[in-house]
Structures are given as C-alpha cells and as structure tokens.
Amino acid sequence: MRLERRSHVPLHLAFLAPVSAVLVALFLAAGLIAAAGVSPLTAYTELVRGAFGSRLALSEMLTRATPLIFTGLAAAVAFRARLWNIGAEGQFFMGALMTAWVGHSLSLPGPLGMIVLMLIGMAAGAALLAGPAFMRLRFGVDEVVTTLLLNFIVLLFVGLMIEGPLRDPLAFGWPSSVPVDGAYRLPDLIPRTRLHCGFLVALGAAGAVWLVFARTVFGMESRATGLSGSAARFAGISLPGTLMRVALFSGALAGLAGSVEVLGVTAGVTTTMSPGFGYAGIVVAMLAALHPVGVVGSAIFVATIFVGADAMSRATGVPSFIADVIVALCLLTMLVALLFTTHRVRR
Amino acid sequence: MTDAIDLLLNTNLWAAVLRIATPLIFGVLGALLCERAGVLNLGIEGIMTMGAMTGWLTVYLGGDLWMGLLVAAFAGGLIGLLHAGLTVPLGLSQHVSGLGITLFASAASYYIFRLVVEVGSLPPTIEPFRPVDIPYLSELPVIGTILFSQTLPTYLALLAVAMMAYILAHTPLGTAIRMTGENPHAVEAQGLNPMRIRIGAVVVGSALMALGGAFLTTAAFNSFFPEMVQGRGWICIALVVFASWKPGKALVGALLFAFFDAYQLRLQTVVDGVPYQLFLMAPYVLSIVALVLVARRAQVPAALMTPYRRGER
Numbered sequence: 001m002r003l004e005r006r007s008h009v010p011l012h013l014a015f016l017a018p019v020s021a022v023l024v025a026l027f028l029a030a031g032l033i034a035a036a037g038v039s040p041l042t043a044y045t046e047l048v049r050g051a052f053g054s055r056l057a058l059s060e061m062l063t064r065a066t067p068l069i070f071t072g073l074a075a076a077v078a079f080r081a082r083l084w085n086i087g088a089e090g091q092f093f094m095g096a097l098m099t100a101w102v103g104h105s106l107s108l109p110g111p112l113g114m115i116v117l118m119l120i121g122m123a124a125g126a127a128l129l130a131g132p133a134f135m136r137l138r139f140g141v142d143e144v145v146t147t148l149l150l151n152f153i154v155l156l157f158v159g160l161m162i163e164g165p166l167r168d169p170l171a172f173g174w175p176s177s178v179p180v181d182g183a184y185r186l187p188d189l190i191p192r193t194r195l196h197c198g199f200l201v202a203l204g205a206a207g208a209v210w211l212v213f214a215r216t217v218f219g220m221e222s223r224a225t226g227l228s229g230s231a232a233r234f235a236g237i238s239l240p241g242t243l244m245r246v247a248l249f250s251g252a253l254a255g256l257a258g259s260v261e262v263l264g265v266t267a268g269v270t271t272t273m274s275p276g277f278g279y280a281g282i283v284v285a286m287l288a289a290l291h292p293v294g295v296v297g298s299a300i301f302v303a304t305i306f307v308g309a310d311a312m313s314r315a316t317g318v319p320s321f322i323a324d325v326i327v328a329l330c331l332l333t334m335l336v337a338l339l340f341t342t343h344r345v346r347r
Numbered sequence: 348m349t350d351a352i353d354l355l356l357n358t359n360l361w362a363a364v365l366r367i368a369t370p371l372i373f374g375v376l377g378a379l380l381c382e383r384a385g386v387l388n389l390g391i392e393g394i395m396t397m398g399a400m401t402g403w404l405t406v407y408l409g410g411d412l413w414m415g416l417l418v419a420a421f422a423g424g425l426i427g428l429l430h431a432g433l434t435v436p437l438g439l440s441q442h443v444s445g446l447g448i449t450l451f452a453s454a455a456s457y458y459i460f461r462l463v464v465e466v467g468s469l470p471p472t473i474e475p476f477r478p479v480d481i482p483y484l485s486e487l488p489v490i491g492t493i494l495f496s497q498t499l500p501t502y503l504a505l506l507a508v509a510m511m512a513y514i515l516a517h518t519p520l521g522t523a524i525r526m527t528g529e530n531p532h533a534v535e536a537q538g539l540n541p542m543r544i545r546i547g548a549v550v551v552g553s554a555l556m557a558l559g560g561a562f563l564t565t566a567a568f569n570s571f572f573p574e575m576v577q578g579r580g581w582i583c584i585a586l587v588v589f590a591s592w593k594p595g596k597a598l599v600g601a602l603l604f605a606f607f608d609a610y611q612l613r614l615q616t617v618v619d620g621v622p623y624q625l626f627l628m629a630p631y632v633l634s635i636v637a638l639v640l641v642a643r644r645a646q647v648p649a650a651l652m653t654p655y656r657r658g659e660r
Contacts, residue, residue, distance in 0.1 A: 003438075003656075032455070035462065135635075139643055140645075141635075142588070144584075150631075152628075152631045153631045156628045157628070159624050160624035164622060279450060282446060319461035321457040321461055322458055325451065325455055328455075331450060335440070336433065336437065
C-alpha cells in the first residue's frame with residue numbers, strides 16, 4: 001500500500017476534508033466526555049445551544065470569532081509561503097498594547113482615530129514578526145522557535161507595562177492597562193451585546209487577503225515560494241524579499257486582531273485577554289486549508305466550540321478544557337484529511 | 348553590586364543549577380534523539396505537560412514516585428507514537444503535526460487533571476523526591492552539596508546523557524539512528540527499515556521528554572497546575588541547535604541555561620528598581636541569542652524534516 005499524489009484536488013474532497021476531520025475529532029472527544037460521566041450527545045447538544053441558542057449566545061460566539069478570523073488569516077498568509085509564524089499570540093498582544101497605549105492619549109476625530117489605532121496595531125504586529133523573519137533570512141535561525149519564545153517575552157513585557165508605566169490607576173484587582181479613549185471604541189453591531197463592528201473589519205480583511213492571493217503578483221509570488229522555493233527562485237522571484245513581505249503581512253493581521261479586540265471589547269489590556277487566540281488561529285487556518293474565505297467559516301466553528309463548551313461546562317460539569325481538546329484534535333484530523341485530498345491510496 | 352557577586356559564591360545557587368537543569372536535560376536529550384533520526388518533535392511542550400500531569404497523578408492516586416516516572420514515560424511514548432504515526436508513515440508536516448500534538452497533549456492533560464481534581468483554591472500536593480546525600484561524596488566541601496546532594500532523577504538524567512552519547516557514537520544502533528537522520532535511503536540500502544528507526548527514536552525521545560515534565564511535579568515542585576511547563580520544551584528545541592545535536596554539548600547547554608535561570612531568580616531579590624519581568628525574560632532572550640550565534644555553524648542532520656518515502660528520491 002502506498003500514497004500517490006493526485007494530479008488535482010477534486011472539489012468534493014476539498015469540502016469533505018474539513019467536515020470529516022471535525023466529525024472524527026468530535027467522535028474522539030466524545031470518549032473523554034463519557035469519561036466525565038456525561039452523555040456525549042447531551043454535552044454536544046448543550047454546546048450547540050450555548051453558541052447558537054439565543055441572540056446573546058450567537059453574538060458572543062461572533063465576538064469570539066472576530067479575533068480568530070484575524071489570527072487565522074495571519075497563519076494562512078504565513079503558512080502558504082511556508083513561513084512558520086507561531087507567534088500570532090505575541091503579535092496579538094503587541095497590537096493590543098500599542099493600541100491601548102496610543103489610544104489613551106490620542107486626540108483625533110473618532111473614525112479617523114479608529115483607523116490610525118488599527119494601523120498602529122498592525123505596525124506593532126508586523127514589527128514583531130520582522131525580527132524572526134530577519135533572523136531566518138540573515139542567520140538561518142528557524143522561525144518556529146524564535147516566534148514561540150517571543151510569545152513568552154511579549155507576555156512578560158505586557159505584564160511589565162501594565163503593572164508599571166501603563167497601569168490603569170482606576171482598575172481594581174487584576175492589573176490592566178489604561179483604556180483607549182471612549183471616542184475610539186468600535187460601535188456595537190447589535191445593540192446591548194458585545195458584538196462590535198470589528199467583525200465587519202474581519203470579514204473585510206478575509207476578502208482583502210483573498211484578493212491579494214488571487215489577483216496580485218505578491219500573492220502569486222508568496223504561493224510559489226511556499227510550493228517550491230527552488231522553482232520560485234528559478235522563476236526570478238526574490239525569496240528573501242517575498243518572505244519578508246509575507247512576514248510583515250502576517251504579523252500585521254495578528255497585530256490587528258489585538259487592536260480590534262481592544263477597540264471593540266476590552267478597552268484596556270490584561271495578560272488574560274487572549275484565551276490562546278494566536279495558537280487557535282493555526283487550527284483555524286488549517287481547517288480552512290489555508291483559504292482566506294474558508295478562514296471565516298472555520299473561525300466561526302472554533303468560536304462555537306469555545307463559547308459553546310463554556311456553557312456546556314456550566315450545564316453538565318464537563319471541564320471546559322474539552323474545548324481545547326476538540327480544537328487540537330481537529331488540527332490533527334484535518335492534517336490527515338488534507339493528505340487524502342492531495343494523495344490517493346494505491347495497493 | 349557586591350550582593351550580585353556574593354550570590355555567585357553561594358553553594359545553594361550551584362546546587363539549584365543541577366536541579367533546574369534536570370528537566371531540560373531530559374527534554375533536550377529527547378528532542379535530540381528525535382532530530383538525529385530526522386524528525387522534528389514540536390510536541391515536546393505538550394509531552395512535557397503530559398509527563399508532568401501523569402507523573403503527579405500516579406503518585407497522587409497512591410502510586411510510588413518511581414511508578415509515577417514510569418507512567419509518565421509511558422504516556423509520553425504513547426503521544427510520541429501518535430506524532431511518529433503522523434509524520435513518518437504518513438509523511439505529514441512535522442511542524443504542524445508537532446504543534447497539534449502540543450495543543451492536544453496540553454489540553455488533554457488539563458482536562459484529565461480537572462476530572463480528578465475539582466477546581467479549588469490550592470492545588471493538592473504529593474510527597475516529592477527528596478535530595479539524597481551520597482555517602483562520603485556529599486561530605487566533600489562545596490562540591491558535596493552542589494553535585495552529590497541531588498534527587499535521584501537528577502542522577503538518572505546525567506546517566507541518560509552518558510548513555511545517549513555512548514549509544515549514538517559507539518553502537519550499531521546509534522550509527523543507524525544517525526544515518527537515518529542524514530540519509531534514510533542509505534539505511535534502506537543497508538537492509539534496515541528507516542521508518543521503524545524513526546518511529547522508535549520518536550517514541551523513546553518522547554518518553555524522555557515526559558520524564559523531564561514528570562521531574563517538575565515529582566521532584567522540583569509537588570503539585571501540578573496549568574501552564575507549569577512555561578516554554579521549557581521550546582527552550583529544549585533551541586538547546587538542541589545550540590548543542591549542534593551532540594549529547595555532551597546538550598548537557599553543557601542545559602547547565603549554562605539553568606545557571607542563568609537560577610541566577611536571575613536570586614538576582615531579583617537583591618536588585619531593586621528593576622521590574623521582575625525583565626529577569627523572567629532573560630531565559631527566553633538568551634535562547635534566541637544562542638540560536639543566532641550558532642545557527643550558521645550548526646551541523647543540521649541532512650534529512651531533518653524530510654519525510655521518507657520508499658523508492659522516492
């Protein structure tokens with residue numbers, strides 16, 4: 001028995017892959033739910049109700065999906081060019097911190113200020129990934145390790161800033177940074193919920209990334225770099241240049257995630273504001289097979305698991321860590337499913 | 348300033364170095380073994396978490412400390428088998444699979460821990476490994492406390508370094524492993540099965556990583572809590588590069604690293620006016636600096652991260 005590469009990926013398989021991956025992951029996680037003494041069927045029903053059961057649940061789910069769309073896009077952009085950016089978590093926090101910092105004392109008209117602050121978040125994220133990209137190009141250092149280590153450094157830096165120079169004197173309990181000025185808070189999309197216009201920005205970003213990939217020279221160059229570095233170089237594409245631009249693009253998207261989360265939801269920065277948005281973004285991107293439009297769908301799926309699992313945990317007593325288990329399992333099953341879209345089994 | 352230098356003369360600091368180095372030694376040996384056979388194992392962070400949880404849980408549920416280590420190694424090996432299955436016969440991306448393994452193993456560890464231990468104010472504790480004074484040697488001045496009053500798993504880690512160095516350099520098995528990492532087709536030509544060698548190396552390597560995690564909960568601390576591995580796995584991956592894939596140098600790297608870690612912890616108490624986060628950042632910054640310094644000269648196994656498919660070039 002051996003694997004043989006298909007000449008092209010059949011369309012029905014491209015859609016079947018994520019669906020079967022998710023089903024297998026849910027099936028495997030059912031074993032762990034049963035170990036908690038709860039019927040998996042009850043648990044999954046509660047989970048779906050927790051994410052879709054009411055207007056509030058639905059809006060919470062979409063609020064949670066917003067940063068996941070950005071970090072999923074960040075991973076998709078990088079992974080397409082085989083730049084292993086695992087640092088979206090750090091870039092998220094850097095974007096968030098810079099947005100809160102500048103947004104606290106900025107004086108611009110509201111809408112203009114929002115745009116400026118988002119650009120600042122993007123610049124912060126891009127700058128943070130430029131370092132590892134440079135280290136890879138100049139010194140040959142694997143960016144996986146450097147971006148991962150930077151996540152820890154950034155989180156400590158955020159802690160340092162919000163306990164020191166950026167501390168909000170009005171915040172009680174957990175340290176928080178000063179909040180952005182109320183004038184720059186993104187307006188609510190649905191009144192009396194937390195869902196904000198950042199969701200629309202996320203959808204716009206997905207469309208923009210799709211356009212860049214499908215219709216621009218840069219998109220073609222970055223895909224070519226990912227498919228075969230040597231072939232891309234032979235075609236006259238500058239690898240260092242392309243990789244650096246991919247890094248800036250990917251980092252900017254992850255930074256924007258943090259910026260929008262601050263402008264739309266938290267106003268200030270805390271070290272606990274991300275339940276692993278950066279890492280989950282990798283799963284989001286993989287479930288979408290790195291397709292920018294698919295990222296929106298898979299971000300909604302992952303958000304459903306996270307938000308739904310919280311409600312399910314409250315209702316049934318199954319530890320809410322089950323959400324992370326399901327999401328991680330999805331990554332592994334999707335990886336296998338993708339193999340069968342590009343390869344067939346031959347005896 | 349004199350305080351900072353006084354710290355260096357304190358034997359407690361140097362005894363702590365070996366203790367802090369122990370999980371890193373296990374982890375870096377495990378990562379090194381996987382990579383020498385050609386497989387990058389980014390599952391390390393999750394495998395260490397799994398080892399920490401299973402080791403602790405075994406003892407908490409009434410097992411003996413050594414049984415805890417054994418269970419941890421077994422659990423680590425099992426997860427290693429999953430990573431090996433995905434990356435060796437299926438030839439999937441070692442980067443993505445490894446990250447998936449880390450996410451899965453960490454999440455599963457926390458989940459299982461929560462099933463057994465309800466949310467409470469304080470995590471429950473166990474009776475951990477105690478330092479053992481080796482007769483006569485531990486009475487030597489200075490060196491006695493530093494080298495010969497450690498817990499037994501620390502000696503086990505040092506033994507593992509010697510064994511790994513010997514096996515890799517001087518046995519047919521070691522030659523086969525190294526060859527698999529350099530040129531699996533040549534291994535096949537010798538009548539050996541490179542897939543089996545890779546799978547074996549990843550399973551054993553992952554068991555070693557899990558021992559490193561288990562040391563945290565059964566010797567360094569006495570309880571388990573989420574996020575306790577704190578990037579030690581990633582640091583091990585960096586240390587393997589720093590060590591140029593050699594066990595002896597890996598030991599030096601782990602000790603060097605542990606020294607800085609132990610020193611920064613103590614420095615925090617005597618230096619005023621510097622935020623403690625800056626000290627905590629030091630280990631991660633150092634890892635990056637180390638990578639930059641050695642990456643160009645590193646002797647990377649030639650077939651690292653290249654999936655092996657029979658009959659394909």
